[in-house]
Amino acid sequence: MPEQHFTPVPLDKSYRLLNHGPTVIVSAxxxxxxxxxxxxxxxxxxxxxxxxxxxxxxATRTRALVEASGRFALQxxxxxxxxxxxxxxxxxxxxxxxxxxxxxxxxxxxxxLDMPLVEGCAAWLVCKLIPEPHNxxxxxxxxxxxxxxxxxxxxxxxxxxxxxxxPAELRTLHYxxxxxxxxxxxxxTVK
Amino acid sequence: MPEQHFTPVPLDKSYRLLNHGPTVIVSAxxxxxxxxxxxxxxxxxxxxxxxxxxxxxxATRTRALVEASGRFALQxxxxxxxxxxxxxxxxxxxxxxxxxxxxxxxxxxxxxLDMPLVEGCAAWLVCKLIPEPHNxxxxxxxxxxxxxxxxxxxxxxxxxxxxxxxPAELRTLHYxxxxxxxxxxxxxTVK
Numbered sequence: 051m052p053e054q055h056f057t058p059v060p061l062d063k064s065y066r067l068l069n070h071g072p073t074v075i076v077s078a079x080x081x082x083x084x085x086x087x088x089x090x091x092x093x094x095x096x097x098x099x100x101x102x103x104x105x106x107x108x109a110t111r112t113r114a115l116v117e118a119s120g121r122f123a124l125q126x127x128x129x130x131x132x133x134x135x136x137x138x139x140x141x142x143x144x145x146x147x148x149x150x151x152x153x154x155x156x157x158x159x160x161x162x163l164d165m166p167l168v169e170g171c172a173a174w175l176v177c178k179l180i181p182e183p184h185n186x187x188x189x190x191x192x193x194x195x196x197x198x199x200x201x202x203x204x205x206x207x208x209x210x211x212x213x214x215x216x217p218a219e220l221r222t223l224h225y226x227x228x229x230x231x232x233x234x235x236x237x238x239t240v241k
Numbered sequence: 242m243p244e245q246h247f248t249p250v251p252l253d254k255s256y257r258l259l260n261h262g263p264t265v266i267v268s269a270x271x272x273x274x275x276x277x278x279x280x281x282x283x284x285x286x287x288x289x290x291x292x293x294x295x296x297x298x299x300a301t302r303t304r305a306l307v308e309a310s311g312r313f314a315l316q317x318x319x320x321x322x323x324x325x326x327x328x329x330x331x332x333x334x335x336x337x338x339x340x341x342x343x344x345x346x347x348x349x350x351x352x353x354l355d356m357p358l359v360e361g362c363a364a365w366l367v368c369k370l371i372p373e374p375h376n377x378x379x380x381x382x383x384x385x386x387x388x389x390x391x392x393x394x395x396x397x398x399x400x401x402x403x404x405x406x407x408p409a410e411l412r413t414l415h416y417x418x419x420x421x422x423x424x425x426x427x428x429x430t431v432k
Binding site: 066069070071072073090091092093094095096101103105129132133136184185189190191193209210211213218221223224225226227228229230231232233234235236237238239240241 | 283292416424425428
């Protein structure tokens, strides 16, 4: 069954999916191998073309897939996914090859892009790696250009997050440490 | 009068100040000139020594001060500072030399560091620029090493944010676009 709440986001609005600082899940695939890991250190980098940064430790299997394939996806887990998000940021496929199944991660393919995405998220961004070997080696810092984006239209509409009145189940997660997250909270609007 | 709620944070815990994705105000000084601007694109980069990234547009006066002095500070504005945060991210000292006074920004000096910090924030990180000319030119991306950090002990204690039960006035801001922010919300803890 395809992801139910999965609406395209124009590329020029895609930076807004990351602007409020959510924790992400990074997914990638190469040569038939797929993996996903959590990352608190992802950030928008540019508006047009939209670019992002994400920090990927050398010990992670997902990083190897990103380097081999030149592509990755960032997606925003929601409150019900907190335990899953912690688990796939802690366990590695290097030592636990079935970590996705074990932690209940369900994948689906991005339309026309053959990129694994994680079900149940609030938004998804597919990125093409912009190779920067020095950043990758010295800082574990990866830069990507966003080539496609989608969001759950119940909370992201007309280019804006609409979390006010949304149930906790649809809110993004913001990780601190030690299994502690915060959900995104109330809107504060300046005229 | 010194900042009242301003408690040192150990450097090995300082990444947690940025981990949940808050919008920051970037401050810097050089040759007697001080300035500050808002930035939604700041992120932790490493644990030890703690490092951060921040995106600073070439048109900003603050960037010139960072490049000239090799130092900057990141600080986390709170909900009552939303209008100020939007204003100093919109107006530039290049065309409005008194923008800080006009928008009600009050500065104080970081102890022993001669770095201007913004009153009323939830946390402050003073950073030494790690020069990376290619990143700065190609991506407007600056890397800094955190050399000192403080937080408001009413919301950050023993190395953890403690926002539950905190009033909106002490919560961090997470910018989207067009004057719209979200306050950080409720705690979600995974055992």
